[in-house]
Amino acid sequence: MSVHMHDHERSAAVSNRVKSLVARLEREGITTEAELDSLVDSFLLSARPENGYAIVARAWTDPSFKAQLLDDANAAMASMGIDLSQWASVTLRVVENTPENHNVIVCTLCSCYPIALLGPSPSWYKSLEYRARVVREPRKVLEEFGLTLPPQTLITVWDSTAEARYMVLPMRPAGTEDYAEDELAALVTRNGLIGTAPV
Amino acid sequence: MTLVAGTRVRTREQRTGGHTRLPRYLQHAQGVVVASLGSFPLPDAVVANPNDPRQSELYTVAFPAWSIFPDGDNGTICADLFEEYLETES
Amino acid sequence: MERPHDLGGSQGFGQIEIEPGPEAPFHHEWEARVFALNRFFLKRGTYTLDEFRYAAERMDPEQYRGASYYERWLNAIETLLAEKGVLE
Numbered sequence: 001m002s003v004h005m006h007d008h009e010r011s012a013a014v015s016n017r018v019k020s021l022v023a024r025l026e027r028e029g030i031t032t033e034a035e036l037d038s039l040v041d042s043f044l045l046s047a048r049p050e051n052g053y054a055i056v057a058r059a060w061t062d063p064s065f066k067a068q069l070l071d072d073a074n075a076a077m078a079s080m081g082i083d084l085s086q087w088a089s090v091t092l093r094v095v096e097n098t099p100e101n102h103n104v105i106v107c108t109l110c111s112c113y114p115i116a117l118l119g120p121s122p123s124w125y126k127s128l129e130y131r132a133r134v135v136r137e138p139r140k141v142l143e144e145f146g147l148t149l150p151p152q153t154l155i156t157v158w159d160s161t162a163e164a165r166y167m168v169l170p171m172r173p174a175g176t177e178d179y180a181e182d183e184l185a186a187l188v189t190r191n192g193l194i195g196t197a198p199v
Numbered sequence: 200m201t202l203v204a205g206t207r208v209r210t211r212e213q214r215t216g217g218h219t220r221l222p223r224y225l226q227h228a229q230g231v232v233v234a235s236l237g238s239f240p241l242p243d244a245v246v247a248n249p250n251d252p253r254q255s256e257l258y259t260v261a262f263p264a265w266s267i268f269p270d271g272d273n274g275t276i277c278a279d280l281f282e283e284y285l286e287t288e289s
Numbered sequence: 290m291e292r293p294h295d296l297g298g299s300q301g302f303g304q305i306e307i308e309p310g311p312e313a314p315f316h317h318e319w320e321a322r323v324f325a326l327n328r329f330f331l332k333r334g335t336y337t338l339d340e341f342r343y344a345a346e347r348m349d350p351e352q353y354r355g356a357s358y359y360e361r362w363l364n365a366i367e368t369l370l371a372e373k374g375v376l377e
Binding site: 156160161 | 220221222224225236237239242257259261264267268271272273274275276277278279280281
């Protein structure tokens with residue numbers, strides 16, 4: 001399709017801009033390709049959506065952990081051995097879905113996301129469309145994701161405008177009473193942690 | 200000044216020019232403080248003076264969605280807003 | 290002053306493009322590079338996160354809306370490296 005061809009050409013042009021910028025930085029002795037690659041590699045090793053899945057599964061099975069998670073998520077991370085200190089001072093906040101209230105996260109001004117915990121956000125989260133629309137018409141936006149909430153469930157939209165980063169604690173699906181923690185973790189999705197999927 | 204949870208606040212007008220973290224759609228809005236997040240460098244001041252910006256208290260403020268978007272959903276919008284963006288309602 | 294980044298509640302935006310299935314952290318090698326560059330300069334103290342955001346916000350509004358996410362990042366990095374005198 002012509003639109004994609006256009007995107008492809010544009011991407012190639014930006015790629016060349018990046019190459020020449022990195023080459024200039026190398027010539028100036030500021031950084032190297034290898035150093036930049038290792039930054040990304042080490043980041044992706046520790047910042048993964050799986051961290052979020054494990055946290056949710058723990059919260060579903062351990063009421064005292066869940067209480068701590070909702071009260072002071074940074075402390076709860078530390079108790080799971082997850083180190084967020086590699087990133088700038090981030091206050092993580094976890095908000096719980098209930099039958100009465102569903103939470104959904106956005107950053108209307110840029111694209112703030114708990115990146116140190118979960119890795120880069122999905123592309124749709126960074127899109128102008130999502131950032132513009134979800135505060136005005138969250139129910140309609142969620143329906144586009146295939147998530148139709150009962151009319152009596154109200155929606156809270158959290159606009160991450162400052163230092164805090166938000167993650168949703170989805171409701172534990174019915175019929176999972178016998179599941180082990182790792183089986184529960186396997187049910188959670190990245191969209192569920194943002195609030196655009198039920199789990 | 201530290202605002203306690205439950206304090207009714209009104210957001211100021213969005214500053215023109217420069218950098219700010221008060222979104223346009225939340226200016227002149229009435230809400231309630233639901234959490235106090237501590238003191239941080241004020242982003243508006245950071246871009247002007249990165250080495251010594253002034254600090255400001257940061258709060259989570261909840262707004263009834265209908266009061267922001269009368270044609271929108273009947274839920275809540277929460278945002279983290281610096282004290283500089285807020286005035287208290289008497 | 291127009292603030293192209295201040296999008297909350299703006300009308301006229303259409304359908305959100307959602308990639309089916311699990312999505313890779315980066316779609317192009319250059320995106321990872323740009324991500325790394327920003328992380329490098331933030332850690333080094335060349336600029337703060339707020340200065341980075343402000344640099345992205347100062348993009349020409351039409352350019353801002355036409356650019357991809359990491360293209361906006363690249364613009365901001367280039368702007369700041371020039372302003373801070375890191376690269377002339």
